[in-house]
Amino acid sequence: MKKKLLFLSLFLLAAISLSAQVTASSLTGSAGGVSTLLFIHWNPDVVAFTIGSFGIRWYSLCWCIGLVVVFLLEQRLFKEQKIPDEQFEPLFLYSFLGILIGARLGHCLFYEPEYFLSSPTHMLEMIIPAKMGADGSWHFTGYTGLASHGGTLMFIVALWLYSRHTKVPFLTALDNIAIVTPLCASAIRLGNLMNSEIIGKPTDLPWAFIFEQVDQLPRHPGQLYEAIAYFLFFFVGWFFYRRKPAFVGTGFFFGLCIFMIFTFRFFIEYTKEVQVGFENGMLFNMGQLLSVPFILLGAYWIWHGSRKATLPSR
Numbered sequence: 001m002k003k004k005l006l007f008l009s010l011f012l013l014a015a016i017s018l019s020a021q022v023t024a025s026s027l028t029g030s031a032g033g034v035s036t037l038l039f040i041h042w043n044p045d046v047v048a049f050t051i052g053s054f055g056i057r058w059y060s061l062c063w064c065i066g067l068v069v070v071f072l073l074e075q076r077l078f079k080e081q082k083i084p085d086e087q088f089e090p091l092f093l094y095s096f097l098g099i100l101i102g103a104r105l106g107h108c109l110f111y112e113p114e115y116f117l118s119s120p121t122h123m124l125e126m127i128i129p130a131k132m133g134a135d136g137s138w139h140f141t142g143y144t145g146l147a148s149h150g151g152t153l154m155f156i157v158a159l160w161l162y163s164r165h166t167k168v169p170f171l172t173a174l175d176n177i178a179i180v181t182p183l184c185a186s187a188i189r190l191g192n193l194m195n196s197e198i199i200g201k202p203t204d205l206p207w208a209f210i211f212e213q214v215d216q217l218p219r220h221p222g223q224l225y226e227a228i229a230y231f232l233f234f235f236v237g238w239f240f241y242r243r244k245p246a247f248v249g250t251g252f253f254f255g256l257c258i259f260m261i262f263t264f265r266f267f268i269e270y271t272k273e274v275q276v277g278f279e280n281g282m283l284f285n286m287g288q289l290l291s292v293p294f295i296l297l298g299a300y301w302i303w304h305g306s307r308k309a310t311l312p313s314r
Helices: 002-015 058-080 091-110 120-127 148-166 170-194 222-243 252-271 286-310
Strands: 040-042 047-051 054-057 130-132 138-140 209-211
Touching: 047 058, 054 058, 058 091, 058 170, 091 120, 091 148, 091 170, 120 130, 148 170, 148 286, 170 222, 170 252, 222 252, 252 286
Parallel strands: 040 209
Antiparallel strands: 047 054, 130 138
């Protein structure tokens, strides 16, 4: 059963072509009077490989790799905690659907509500991976916008539903997922890098990327900053889990995960270009504003979870 759920989810993900256009890097050119020999030219093909006439995009592939790694590590955690396989099996599908639905709705409602709420047709475009052209015909586009804050929110709801269905304690499910989630977040940001999206502000730092699909300016590789940070956050969570396994089920690991990720997200936003026009002139952009509640929630659960785990049993 779990293999069927895994491959069903992977098929759905691969079928969703999820983003813009963006192979290898070169080291030639110039921009703004500064020699771009110092910088990394970035222009990868959006398609990783093709199967017949169907192209598998790098972004979809990164999602798949991230989810598979999380699936395997999560399975290991459940076995270590002696949670039966039949309770583990539905977790992957609940998680996948929760993240995808939440991330899509989050982008549409947080970043482009004026478009997606303007007509029934545009509302439909929130749900299906297609857009209606000027001639009235539908064109497959893939989901060209996903927001991590929405994905996190709906993911929590999905885990609550999973907990009710399987009788696995909600905080146990939440903590176990939180231990391994940073790896998936890292893979997704690598997918953003392959799509040349969520680009950084111009800089003259020697590791700057010139995203040739966008312009010829050397910019912060914000996606790479996040991918590296989230990868390291996984090891922080794993370190605490190995030393404090009794903290699972207290909410500690959930708090630690969202506190680290969204605190870093808040500050790294200063290196990024705004994603939508209305953010111009704002003291804090939408990504930062949406991160604050998660930072506060994470801090609370770190405190509450560690306190609960160290209180004497009654």
